[in-house]
Amino acid sequence: MTDGLDVLEETRAFNAELQRVIDGMAPVHTVPPDETRRARREGRSFFPAPVYVHQARWETVPGRRSEIRLRTIEPDGEAEADGLYVHIH
Numbered sequence: 001m002t003d004g005l006d007v008l009e010e011t012r013a014f015n016a017e018l019q020r021v022i023d024g025m026a027p028v029h030t031v032p033p034d035e036t037r038r039a040r041r042e043g044r045s046f047f048p049a050p051v052y053v054h055q056a057r058w059e060t061v062p063g064r065r066s067e068i069r070l071r072t073i074e075p076d077g078e079a080e081a082d083g084l085y086v087h088i089h
Contacts, residue, residue: 021046 025046028036036045043049055074060067075081 018046 031039039045040047041049053073055076056071059070059072061070062068
């Protein structure tokens, strides 16, 4: 187990590196969405390139006005899911 000071130092180091990367990028509101998406796919943003796995599948669920797309990923092999992560944006 790490103590609070280790976590604080790690967080500060991460934030400093993130700020360094962001400082070298154009403000997000000045970049066309297509370029932003392309940079993300190619790993040219402050996020790494996305990883696509064979277990992923697209599904839809009903919404108030239209269907909502969901990307679900099941565990590999014999492992069973023991939790759920939801990323909403």
